[in-house]
Every structure is written in C-alpha cells, then in structure tokens.
Amino acid sequence: MxxxxxxxxxxKEAQRRLGLSDAExxxxxxxxxxxxxxxxxxxxxxPSHRPVQPxxxxxxxxxxxxxxxxxxxxxx
Numbered sequence: 001m002x003x004x005x006x007x008x009x010x011x012k013e014a015q016r017r018l019g020l021s022d023a024e025x026x027x028x029x030x031x032x033x034x035x036x037x038x039x040x041x042x043x044x045x046x047p048s049h050r051p052v053q054p055x056x057x058x059x060x061x062x063x064x065x066x067x068x069x070x071x072x073x074x075x076x
Contacts, residue, residue, distance in 0.1 A: 004057040008043035024074040
C-alpha cells in the first residue's frame with residue numbers, strides 16, 4: 001500500500017486552500033510547534049527537515065476532499 005504524503009508545494013497549497021495561518025494549520029494538524037509547519041513547507045532538502053508524515057497527509061485529505069471540520073476549528 002502506498003503511503004499518502006504531500007510535497008512541500010502541495011502542503012503550502014493545502015494551507016492556502018484552508019485559509020489558515022501557520023499557527024492555525026499546526027493546531028488543526030496536531031503539530032505542537034508552528035515552526036515545524038514552516039519546515040514542512042520548505043521541504044526535506046536539509047537534514048533537519050522531514051517530509052509530511054502519512055497520518056498528517058490523511059488528515060489533510062479529510063479536510064480538503066471531504067470538507068471535515070472539527071468543532072474546535074479556528075475561526076478565520
């Protein structure tokens with residue numbers, strides 16, 4: 001089974017489509033540090049930068065394709 005993921009460009013586009021700041025995007029993805037969101041948008045071209053993990057990619061798909069929004073979704 002192929003694990004879902006996002007390229008840095010797709011990750012940036014997902015954030016743009018959702019209309020969320022780095023801090024809000026981190027919150028809805030369960031990422032504790034918004035700086036990690038910035039690293040994911042840069043990509044894995046540096047050893048300290050990791051790719052978007054499959055669980056995060058699946059969550060993004062639910063937000064983008066299915067329109068799912070949890071009750072604590074940021075008010076934009």
